[in-house]
Amino acid sequence: MSETASTTSGVAERYALALFELARDGGSLDTVAADIARFEALMAGSPDLVRLVRSPVFSADDQLKAVTAVLDRAGIGGYVSNIVKLAARNRRLFVVMDIFKAYRALLAAHRGERTATVVSAEPLSDGQTADLKAALGEITGKAVLLNTSVDPSLIGGLVVKLGSRMIDTSLKTKLNQLKIALKEVG
Structure with a gap:
């Protein structure tokens, strides 16, 4: 830094x-x-x-x-x-x-909450947001707040960052991984 x-x-x-x-x-x-x-x-x-x-x-x-x-x-x-x-x-x-x-x-921290950053290809519905909060709450054992943003270049899926953990289920990442795998084969 x-x-x-x-x-x-x-x-x-x-x-x-x-x-x-x-x-x-x-x-x-x-x-x-x-x-x-x-x-x-x-x-x-x-x-x-x-x-x-x-x-x-x-x-x-x-x-x-x-x-x-x-x-x-x-x-x-x-x-x-x-x-x-x-x-x-x-x-x-x-x-x-x-x-x-x-x-x-x-x-x-005072409230015992965790914050997750979520990037999606399109805006999340209220139901999707609630489901994601519930799933992350089960993982952490704490209430989870979401900072959401939209990045259409992801094509589909989500990128979720919670603390030092990151879960990338975006279609963009999967396509890039496939592209790399195909280069190694060919």
Whole structure:
């Protein structure tokens, strides 16, 4: 890991731990998680907000004014608003999404949950999601949260990452394995 990535990760984890402890002590763990989800949805829907958050071109004052306006307009206050504004003041706004990711990890550990990353060729139905959560829950003995994404290049199947384990049942991988096997034969 590069020095910069390690430093960024450490900063995000420190901010996330502070946010988690404040939320836990204030009885606001779920409220903070909901506000984080709302801010992430804003980021997902606005390339301009992403540019503002990630770009070092904007001054700390400009970033602070802009994110304050966004947070106020979205009705996001409390701990999440404070941590985003603090990150902006300290020229650390670019790590805000890493802060949120680390917060979710702390929250999941606090609740005894595990998180699995699932990539599918097409969006999973509610029934498929429930079945997958149940199957992974049986394996781990804990509640499992899913971070899902779609990658049409998989053609079919799933790629599931749970901790250090990865299960790849995608058609793309199977076709690549067949291609390699045929090259060895021919």
